Amino acid sequence: MADSLMSRDGTREHDLIALLGQLPVACMLVRGADDTVVAVNPTFEVLFGWPASRFIGHHSAELPLWVSPEQRDGFLRLLFTSGRIQQHEARFQCHDGQTKPCLIYVEQVRIGDQSYRLAMAHDISERSSAHQELRQSEAKFAALFIDSPEPYVLFDKVSAQITEINHRFTEVFGYQPEDVIGKTAAEFGFWRYPNKRPAIINKLLRDRCLRNEPIDLITKDGRTLNCEVSSNFILIGNERCTLSCFKDVTEQRSIEARVKHQAYHDALTDLPNRLLLHDRLQQHLALGERHGLSCALLFFDLDHFKRVNDSLGHTCGDAVLQEVSRRLQARVRKADTVARLGGDEFVILITGLSGKPEQSAETARINAAELLEAVSAPMSIEGHGLQLSCSIGIALSSEHGNTPEDLLKHADTALYGVKASGRNSIAFFEPQMQVVVSQRLQLEAELRQALLEGEFRLHYQPQVDARTQRITGAEALLRWQHSETGLTGPGTFMHVLEESGMILEAGHWVLHEACSFVARLLDRELIAADQFSLSINISPRQFRQANFVAQVGAAIAQHQIPVQCLKLEITESIMIHNISDTVEKMNELRDMGIRFAIDDFGTGYSSLSYLKRLPVDLLKIDQSFINDCTRDSNDAEIVRAIIVMARSLNMELIAEGVETAEQLAFLQQQECHTYQGFYFSRAVREEAFCALLGSPVNWAG
Structure with missing residues (x-):
């Protein structure tokens, strides 16, 4: 059979058949034209126990190897679909x-003008790492003859001269056969670091192979490629050779380096992230234990950073975070670590502190003060002049x-203390x-x-016109019907709702419950739509929602109440954040018929420049001024000034916190006749409020 092939196709076919006979892997050669088996090697006969005569000259579909017709059909379908098979596991008879x-x-090969399929089978009955490496080596060896996608070189084992290269080697490294055949790798400058070559050769001789050995090699045009080299000693005829595969992993290494960097660094600032900070903390704690050193962990939080995002946008907010990271890095030593944990939270690890705990604490305090000053310095971001403050909590390894985990937790706890x-x-x-932190978490x-569980309730405090002694409206106030402690006022929980973001859900509930209350009053004919309005407080966070206007419109439509029966109370702080967005939303709501009141006027950031731009209908004089207006001349003058200003701007007025007849008389002298407070009624439940509507005004004082 071998003589016949050689007579038709020459010495190359003879070499292949001879090579099949030497390979330790079972091989079968099938002619493509008629799917007839033309050769099997001795290893094949030994592996399956069938004599060669049972295969040679038979059609591939008729072989006794198939366990079932279904297995045979599926295998041949896979082969004819893709033209090749790589690492396919199957059982054979x-x-x-x-x-x-x-x-x-299974690979396609050509012998002269004929097309053949070379099938190789490796017994995996008892897999081991050695068998796995042998199988990989055999696959690479076979791939050399079928135009492997990886660069291959065949070396003479004795002289180390190159005897053959494949096409892929030329594509990757640029060397043509005439450039390298007959030369050693050292002679044409293939190695980037020639001094490493002896150790690699010794390893090959010692282990009889190389597996994915990292070696930097030089291309013909001078580029450096990171490669993984695998080598085996093989016998071709009577010649002992070294077969080497050179896999270009330059891009892979670059990607791995980027992925590793990204896994340990913050994407926005490129600072170490929590994972890398944790690793460095572990290292320095261990180092400190051995050498008597300590470290300090400084936990940073930018004060009111959310206002930057809400008013100027996240792009500007990101630029602020990048500027803060630059300032922090510029103020620490190279041995220290600046990390970003996310949001506006930064951590600085100060290492190598020596001396007594008091000295370490003083060093940490001085560093923190300098860093606080650096962060608080004015900055210009996208044309906006900003000046942010920050809060810093500190934990010392020697004390805390x-x-x-302990240091991060305790530094965070200290930060919470600063913010509180x-x-x-x-x-x-x-x-x-x-x-304190545990109590806050429990409350949240x-x-x-x-x-x-639906434990929130609305209570209603009447708003009274002292001239007519008639209830003209009310303010809806949130209460919590706690399952254990009973009714709780907003002073104990409102700040937690705000800071945690739960105010959005709570505010949505308040809006709908208030509209539902107005609808019930109208159904019972306790109020007239043109003579009563219910005020609800809107938090800054709630107001800044993109769909806030739509939420209000949906609530009014759902409960089918007249628009003029609803009044929204906003705080002065809303006015100074993104004034354009504030004006736009207020105008949209005003066009719907919604009226606005400024709550607690005079206690915040009021400015006529803001106030005259906003479609505000009513000012509420804060109770802190009303309390002493009859005893403190300064408070009295402030109240007079607010009343005069409101009158000049054609705004209505309500005084909050009126508790005495003297206070009411003073307000009426200043032409402020509408008020709410204990002098008439506290905030009461719905039933009690309805009772007030149905009876004459009766002064509580």
Whole structure:
């Protein structure tokens, strides 16, 4: 059979048949024209137990290897569809009746003018790492003859001269056969680091192979490629050779480096992230334990950063975070770490602190003060002049914990303490702070449950016209019917709703409950639509929602109430954040018929320049001025000034917190006749409010 092939196609065919006979992997050669088996090697006969005569001259579909017709049809369909098979696992019938699991490779080859399929089967009955490497080596060896997609080189084992290269080697490295055949790799400058070559050669000789050895190689045009080299000793005829595969992994290494960097760094600022900070903390804690050093963890939070995002947009907010990261990096040593944990939270790890705990604390305090000053310096971002403050909580490894988790938790707790006491300051962790944090977390969890269980209630405080002694409206005030402690006022929980974001859900409920209340009053004919309005408080966070206008419109439509019966109370702080957005939303709502009141006027950031731009109908004089207006001349003058200003701007007035007849008399002297307060009634439940509507005004004082 071998003589016949050689007579038709020459020495190359003879070499291939001879090579099949030497390979330790089972091989079968099938002629493509008629799918007839033309050769099997001795390893094939040994593996399956069938004599060669049972295969040679038979059609591939008639072989005794197939376990079932379905297996045969599926296998041939796969082969004819793709033209090749790589690492396909299947079981085949042996001569002794057993089946044997094999790993199959099938490739198209040409011998002269004829097309053939070379099938190789590897027994995987007892897989081991050595068998796996052998299988990979055999697959690479076979691929050399079928135009492998990887660069291959055949070296003479004794002289180390190149005897053959494949097409892919030329494509990747640029060397033509005439450039390299007959030369060693050292002779044409293939190695980037020739001094590493002896160690690699010794490793090859010692281990009899190389597996994915990292080597930097030089292309013909001078570029450096990161490669993984795999080599085996093989026998071709009587010649001992070294077959080497050179896999270009330059792009892969670059991607791996980028992925690794991204896994440990913040995408926006390129600072270390929580994962890398944790790793460095562990290292420095271990180092400090061995050498008697300590470290300090400074937890940063930008004060009211959300206002930047809400008023100027997230692009501007991102630019602020990048500027803050640059300022922090510029103020620390190279040995220290500046990390961003997310949002506006930064952490600085100050390492190598020596001396007594008091000295370490003083060093940390001085560093924190300098960093606070750096962050608080004015900045210009996208044409906006900004000046932000920050809060810093500090934990020391010598005092507050010996694990990364403890230090981060305690520094965060100290930060919370700063924020709770007014922000823009520095605080070290103290054990009692943990109690405050735990209480806050407990309160937040209970509020979430309250939203789920429907524990919130609205109470209503009447607004009275003292001239007519008639109730003209009311303010809806939120209360919490706690399952254990009973009715709770907003002073204990409103700030948590705001800071946690639950105010959005709570505010949505208040809006609908208030509209529903107005609808019930109208149904019972307790109010007239043109003589009564209900005020509800809108939080800044709620107002800044993109769909806030639509929410209000939907609530009014759902409960089918006259628009003029609803009044929205906004705080002065809303006015100074994105004034254009504020004016646009207020005008849209005003066009719908909604009226606006400025709540707690005079206590915040009031400015006539803002006030004259807003479609405001009513000012509410804050109760802090009303309390002492009859005893303190300054408060009295402030109240007079607010009344005069409102009158000049054609705005209505309501005085809050009126508790005495003297206060009411003073207000009436100043031509302010509408008020709410304990002098008439506290905020009451719906039933009690309805009773007030149905009876004459009776002064409580």
